[in-house]
Structure formats: C-alpha cells, structure tokens
Amino acid sequence: MGKPLKVGIVGCGAIIAQYLANFRKLNQIELVAVADLDPARAQAVADDHEGVRAVSVDELLAADDVELVLNLTIPAAHAEVALKAIAAGKSVYGEKPLAATAAEARQVLDAARKAGVAVGCAPDTVLGTGIQTARKAIDDGLIGAPISASATMVTPGHERWHPNPDFYYQPGGGPLLDMGPYYVTALVTLLGPVVSVVGAASHTRSERTIGSGPRQGEKVPVAIDSHVTGVLVHASGALSTLFMSFDAVKSKSPNIEIHGERGSLVVPDPNHFDGEVQLFPLGADEWETLPVSAGYVDAGRGFGIADLAATEPGAEPRAGGTLAYHALDVMESVLESARTGTAVPIRSSAERPASVELTVLTDRVGALQAQEATRS
Structure with a gap:
C-alpha cells in the first residue's frame, strides 16, 4: 500500500460519522483536515480526532497535505466541489450520486482525466x-x-x-x-x-x-x-x-x-x-x-477510498467515477423513457469492475492493541 492516502473531508453532516468510524480502522487512509459551511461542525470533528484540523473549504482545497477530497456535501453541490478539488490537483471521492445530473458528472470525469487525478464514488457497498x-x-x-x-x-x-x-x-x-x-x-x-x-x-x-x-x-x-x-x-x-x-x-x-x-x-x-x-x-x-x-470483510463506508488508494495510478478504481456516471446515466434514462414512452439507448458505458478476493484490510485499532500488549 505504501504511505497512507491523506484525505480532507468537505461536508460534516450526519453521514460523516460512518466514514470516521471506518477511517479509525484503516491503515490505508489518514484524515488530515475537515471543512464545513458551519465551522462549528468541522471543529467538533477536529476536536474528536487527533491530528485533524478544521479549516475553510478554500484552505482545505489549497492544502499541500490533502491528496484526496472526500465530498460529503449535498448532491446539488457535488459537481461544484469536485471540480474545484480537481482544479487544485486533488483526487476526489464523493457520496452518491457523483453529481446532480449525468451532464455534470461527465464534466467531473473529463476534468479529472485532463488533470491526471482519480475519481471515486459511493456506493462502495x-x-x-x-x-x-x-x-x-x-x-x-x-x-x-x-x-x-x-x-x-x-x-x-x-x-x-x-x-x-x-x-x-x-x-x-x-x-x-x-x-x-x-x-x-x-x-x-x-x-x-x-x-x-x-x-x-x-x-x-x-x-x-x-x-x-x-x-x-x-x-x-x-x-x-x-x-x-x-x-x-x-x-x-x-x-x-x-x-x-x-x-x-x-x-x-x-x-x-x-x-x-x-x-x-x-x-x-x-x-x-x-x-x-x-x-x-x-x-x-x-x-x-x-x-x-x-469481498472486503467487515466493510463499511470508506472502504472504497482504501481500495482506491491501492489502485495503480491511471487505473479505474472499483468504486470509480466511470461506474458512478454510468449508473446515473441509466437512472436518468429510465426517467426519460417514462416521460417519453420510448426506449432510451444508454450513451455511457462502464467496464464491469474487477472482483474483490476475500480480504481483511489491516485493522489499525487491532494493530495498536497488539503493539500495546507486546510492550506490556
């Protein structure tokens, strides 16, 4: 795996708790910064996580130690935040959907390809x-x-x-x-x-x-x-x-x-x-x-980011942006067909993601407990 992927989170609403619980267990991820339109919510997360700082969104996007932005904003803001992160040279992982519309999702993928950064997206279930x-x-x-x-x-x-x-x-x-x-x-x-x-x-x-x-x-x-x-x-x-x-x-x-x-x-x-x-x-x-x-044993939200961290540079992550875009395109097309009463061809495509062998990712908490037991 190499060094942990350093992550900054934009958006500290209710869903963040599930990600934080799993980040504590995953050696592949290091949370370094959080931001929210409500500074108090970001500060509450930082206060509860040693080594994590609360900053503004602009400061997080500009931070040299943030390699990937986890986008937990509302769906209407997904594309805007993702595009700003990509423009700052960061990889992006977003909550579902990748964007509010398939057209916006396409813009995110195109920008990421030009910038040479990765895009991942829930669901990683x-x-x-x-x-x-x-x-x-x-x-x-x-x-x-x-x-x-x-x-x-x-x-x-x-x-x-x-x-x-x-x-x-x-x-x-x-x-x-x-x-x-x-x-x-x-x-x-x-x-x-x-x-x-x-x-x-x-x-x-x-x-x-x-x-x-x-x-x-x-x-x-x-x-x-x-x-x-x-x-x-x-x-x-x-x-x-x-x-x-x-x-x-x-x-x-x-x-x-x-x-x-x-x-x-x-x-x-x-x-x-x-x-x-x-x-x-x-x-x-x-x-x-x-x-x-x-599959990943005892997995939870955020395992898709750990999987992305292990993906070879330039390769598509399993919980990748291309798959998320294709799923959004399919859903929009079903609704379009319902409106028009005609079959709708799907313009996008996505390779069937590679399977996951039965895998237990390193448990950071367990490793620390083992180290403490050895010392005593």
Missing part, C-alpha cells in the same frame, strides 16, 4: 462480502449464463421517519435517484453495463405528511413520480427489472434476484456490505446459503 460473494457465484458458473434479474425497493415514504423529507419529493429526488444508485451499481457489478432502458412511472399523492420531528403534521408537496419501474438491457443480453417505490407498503421479494440457465441467486440488500447469498441450482429441492467467499 458493492465491495463487501454480500455482493462480491454473489459476483463470484456468477463468475464460477453456479447459475450458468445469466438471463435476468429483478431489483426491488419498497417503502411507503421517507416522510414517515425523516424530519425534513422535502428533497425526496422534488426534482432530483424520488425513489430511483435516492436508492437506485445502490441497486443499479450492484446490477452492473454483477451483470455488466447497460445498453438501453424502458421505463414507466407514476405517483399516488400530491402531498405527503411529515410523521416525526418539529415539523410533524406539516404537508410536503410532491413534484416527482414516486413509483418507478424500468427494464435494463445489459450488453450481455441479460434483462434486469427495477421496481422502486415510495408508494407501496412492503415487499416479501428479495432485494435482488439473479436468474441463470442452471440456477437462481438471492442477493442481499445492496445498501449493506454483507448479507447471505442463497443459491437454488437446477434440480435442487431447496435453497442453500453460500459461504462467504469474496
């Missing part, structure tokens, strides 16, 4: 043992040639638990753009890139009622379709069906199923890093649970 064990089962031929897949995400709406759910029901929100990155990224990782899509969409209500927090009972207008279905045609010939809903109540269907000529797979929730993979081979009497056989 696909690097965990759940999706990677399923990927290995497919690669090992356990289901034969893949024929089809289904991806299901059903919830009656985030307003039931989220105190400020407005964004989910405005342009740029909705079930597909909110949760779709996990599912589409997993489908591309498992089955390869998508070449065309057909979509349909609907909504059942013109407003939603906030169910918790100080705004409980307040009405939120709905300006997007809250139920989206789509058929993705993969370059391999496999067909994936998406079912993403903020309208329906519950589903007993697995999050993702993959069907092949000689068997079927149940794939765990792509919003998690682990989970059971189940196989039903042709001629079997029941499902069997496959042993964990691939």
